[in-house]
Amino acid sequence: xxxxxxxxxxxxxxxxxxxxxxxxxxxxxxxxxxxxxxxxxxxxxxxxxxxxxxxxxxxxxxxxxxxxxxxxxxxxxxxxxxxxxxxxxxxxxxxxxxxxxxxxxxxxxxxxxxxxxxxxxxxxxxxxxxxxxxxxxxxxxxxxxxxxxxxxxxxxxxxxxxxxxxxxxxx
Amino acid sequence: xxxxxxxxxxxxxxxxxxxxxxxxxxxxxxxxxxxxxxxxxxxxxxxxxxxxxxxxxxxxxxxxxxxxxxxxxxxxxxxxxxxxxxxxxxxxxxxxxxxxxxxxxxxxxxxxxxxxxxxxxxxxxxxxxxxxxxxxxxxxxxxxxxxxxxxxxxxxxxxxxxxxxxxxxxxxxxxxxxxxxxxxxxxxxxxxxxxxxxxxxxxxxxxxx
Numbered sequence: 001x002x003x004x005x006x007x008x009x010x011x012x013x014x015x016x017x018x019x020x021x022x023x024x025x026x027x028x029x030x031x032x033x034x035x036x037x038x039x040x041x042x043x044x045x046x047x048x049x050x051x052x053x054x055x056x057x058x059x060x061x062x063x064x065x066x067x068x069x070x071x072x073x074x075x076x077x078x079x080x081x082x083x084x085x086x087x088x089x090x091x092x093x094x095x096x097x098x099x100x101x102x103x104x105x106x107x108x109x110x111x112x113x114x115x116x117x118x119x120x121x122x123x124x125x126x127x128x129x130x131x132x133x134x135x136x137x138x139x140x141x142x143x144x145x146x147x148x149x150x151x152x153x154x155x156x157x158x159x160x161x162x163x164x165x166x167x168x169x170x171x
Numbered sequence: 172x173x174x175x176x177x178x179x180x181x182x183x184x185x186x187x188x189x190x191x192x193x194x195x196x197x198x199x200x201x202x203x204x205x206x207x208x209x210x211x212x213x214x215x216x217x218x219x220x221x222x223x224x225x226x227x228x229x230x231x232x233x234x235x236x237x238x239x240x241x242x243x244x245x246x247x248x249x250x251x252x253x254x255x256x257x258x259x260x261x262x263x264x265x266x267x268x269x270x271x272x273x274x275x276x277x278x279x280x281x282x283x284x285x286x287x288x289x290x291x292x293x294x295x296x297x298x299x300x301x302x303x304x305x306x307x308x309x310x311x312x313x314x315x316x317x318x319x320x321x322x323x324x325x326x327x328x329x330x331x332x333x334x335x336x337x338x339x340x341x342x343x344x345x346x347x348x349x350x351x352x353x354x355x356x357x358x359x360x361x362x363x364x365x366x367x368x369x370x371x372x373x374x375x376x377x378x379x380x
Contacts, residue, residue, distance in 0.1 A: 025371075080236075164238060
């Protein structure tokens with residue numbers, strides 16, 4: 001009891017310190033939704049195919065001396081950004097397998113092109129195809145093989161340089 | 172016999188003494204003097220308010236379609252609308268659902284803040300007065316944990332800040348092959364960002380007057 005009283009007396013004689021809160025002014029803006037685009041292309045047999053997430057292997061119909069020969073496939077823009085170009089590559093099992101592009105429209109039953117045919121790739125290698133593909137849009141290409149039993153594995157790749165340049169937007 | 176008489180005398184002495192002490196205590200009166208101010212002293216506390224107004228699209232119109240290297244400038248006006256001066260104006264960021272846009276210090280969004288002495292023209296990004304950079308490019312990831320300092324000193328009562336917020340998606344290269352996005356991609360992401368500006372009260376003072 002005596003100790004408690006002494007302790008109480010000492011505590012009461014100590015200086016009393018006050019801690020005080022600081023007033024703050026706060027304001028918030030937003031939420032501001034921000035979304036980035038994607039650049040995604042893939043080779044598919046049909047333009048209606050979903051994104052395969054893989055390369056496409058084709059055993060093309062031999063076209064030599066046969067105007068209706070060849071096999072067709074598409075490279076489709078599965079991203080949200082318009083593509084200005086893409087890179088197509090192929091690895092062939094044996095020469096000669098070429099990939100052709102039509103500036104117009106292919107008639108696949110006859111092999112006719114309403115515009116100009118351009119050979120973009122011959123045998124194993126890669127090439128850049130410069131063409132505008134909006135999201136969901138595809139380009140049809142033809143694979144020609146000069147002999148039976150040949151196959152090609154086709155890859156499509158897109159990089160930052162295949163989409164629009166950077167911009168500064170004020171709004 | 173003698174002892175008994177002594178006891179009686181002692182008893183009487185104590186009784187009389189006790190009665191006298193009680194009588195003395197009851198007779199003490201306290202005299203005090205009182206003075207008070209005839210006019211009550213008025214005290215009032217100040218207010219510290221920071222208000223924000225969008226200038227142009229502001230923070231409620233979504234930013235979509237970003238590619239690396241893009242810069243999107245948004246504008247807002249801040250007013251220290253209370254009666255108190257403030258100090259140490261800062262900006263911090265928060266996001267609803269974190270993606271790399273707000274979760275990567277290198278690849279994610281970065282913010283710059285500049286002020287103009289007059290209101291910005293949001294459509295053109297033109298400042299008709301004097302431009303002052305307040306915050307160098309800082310990732311939103313950093314601003315989520317460490318507020319960025321905009322004004323270190325005083326923010327006077329009634330002060331107005333016309334601010335430009337520049338959101339930059341840093342330039343970077345990614346290649347997508349056969350429809351498969353690369354790991355840790357910055358593509359196709361969405362973040363919702365809330366920016367908070369905060370000031371504290373001016374330094375407390377002791378006034379003699």
